[in-house]
Amino acid sequence: MARDFDVDRRTYLATVGAAGVAGLAGCPGDGGNGNDDDTGTDDGTGTPDDGGPSGEDVIRLATAGDFPPFATLEEGALVGVDVDLAETVVERAGYEIGTWADIRFEALVQELNADQFDLVAAAMSTSLGREEEVAFSAPYYETDQAVLVRSSGEQPADESDLEGLFVGAQAATTSEAEVERLIEEEVLTEDDYRPFVDFTNAVEALSDETLDAVVADLTVGEAVTDGVDLEVAFIIETGEEYALAMRTDDDRLEDVDAALSEMMDDGTFEELVAEYLGENGETGQNNETNGSNQTTENNETNGNNQSTEINE
Incomplete structure (x- = not known):
């Protein structure tokens, strides 16, 4: 468990x-x-x-x-x-x-x-x-990227459905690289994108309806959507390690x-x-998500997140 x-x-x-x-x-x-x-x-x-x-x-x-x-x-x-x-x-x-x-x-x-x-x-x-x-x-x-949304909000089924939505991601990560790719492919515009220094701030903005979607590593996305009004709408396959x-x-x-x-x-x-x-998390390739479970392939891989300090 x-x-x-x-x-x-x-x-x-x-x-x-x-x-x-x-x-x-x-x-x-x-x-x-x-x-x-x-x-x-x-x-x-x-x-x-x-x-x-x-x-x-x-x-x-x-x-x-x-x-x-x-x-x-x-x-x-x-x-x-x-x-x-x-x-x-x-x-x-x-x-x-x-x-x-x-x-x-x-x-x-x-x-x-x-x-x-x-x-x-x-x-x-x-x-x-x-x-x-x-x-x-x-x-x-190994993991992929996921698009997180509010369960009660917009429900994009694939990348094309992100057009016109406000999308966030953590800066300097592979998640941001995926958003930048979508901008290059003209699915999104620069004005549609909201970068965040901290991943939790992006999640909070999504929950507070400041954003329509957040791109995040799949495993982390599944963790933060558990038990709240958020879900994984679809997966972008990147196979990053x-x-x-x-x-x-x-x-x-x-x-x-x-x-x-x-x-x-x-x-x-x-x-x-x-x-x-959990028992099925060994490879990070868990395609059972809370949303529409759609998967998008992307062969470009990229990287990840965060802040403060603690010593033990």
């Missing part, structure tokens, strides 16, 4: 959305972290400066905690598929788990390469040119990859995914 993340949308936004809003005020390296939480950081990057463990035997971790079921905040703690995956991989690879940083998704690559942390586990797709900036592990999850990211000069990636491969082979990863997604 999958974990039940969000009883209702407002509870979800109170838990995660507040963290996302806080992250908007503090850009990496701007000298302010954008929130008043006692996170053990004060440099605006989500990087621990509290004298935590460091050195070659320690791997410092980072994610974007606004993307259930892969990473989200529950009672001030990071939980999710990526959180459990990263910690298990680090330990199996023979390293010590360092501090966690939780920052905006769009800043993860920049701050990784600035040596603010060592490994990113954030449902990050191996596309959008990221492979030229970081070293990726072997992929561990998530992987862990490290700096290109970090030789520890070989050990991380070996540990990840071991988890995939011995069933540990399957068990982890089942905890958060």
Whole structure:
């Protein structure tokens, strides 16, 4: 049985959305972290400066905690598929788990390469040119894009039905790349598109009827529509793959990859995914959705999300 993340949308936004809003005020390296939480950081990057463990035997971790079921905040703690995956991989690879940083998704690559942390586990797709900036592990999850709508609102059956609607997506993600493709194909116009720094803000705008639709990763879309007046209208097949990211000069990636491969082979990863997604969530290819269940093919793949900071 999958974990039940969000009883209702407002509870979800109170838990995660507040963290996302806080992250908007503090850009990496701007000298302010954008929130008043006692996170053990004060440099605006989500990087621990509290004298935590460091050195070659320690791997410092980072994610974007606004993307259930892969990473989200529950009672001030990071939980999710990526959180459990990263910690298990680090330990199996023979390293010590360092501090966690939780920052905006769009800043993860920049701050990784600035040596603010060592490994990113954030449902990050191996596309959008990221492979030229970081070293990726072997992929561990595959998903598609989904178009989310209000159950009581517009009901598009395919991409052509999005014409004239206000559509949102999280900036710097594969979801945004799909919207940009629709603009290039003249299904949408620039004026139809509303980019959001945080995924939760896009979901809230959809629920509040500011938007007609939101493009999001399928697995995450299914998670946030569960039990609320939102549903997946149709799927855009992209077949994008998530992987862990490290700096290109970090030789520890070989050990991380070996540990990840071991988890995939011995069933540990399957068990982890089942905890958060249910027994049918192993591959991320779940085509049973709450909406019209229409599927659109798109062979271009792209990537993913988010904000704030927390240390354990």
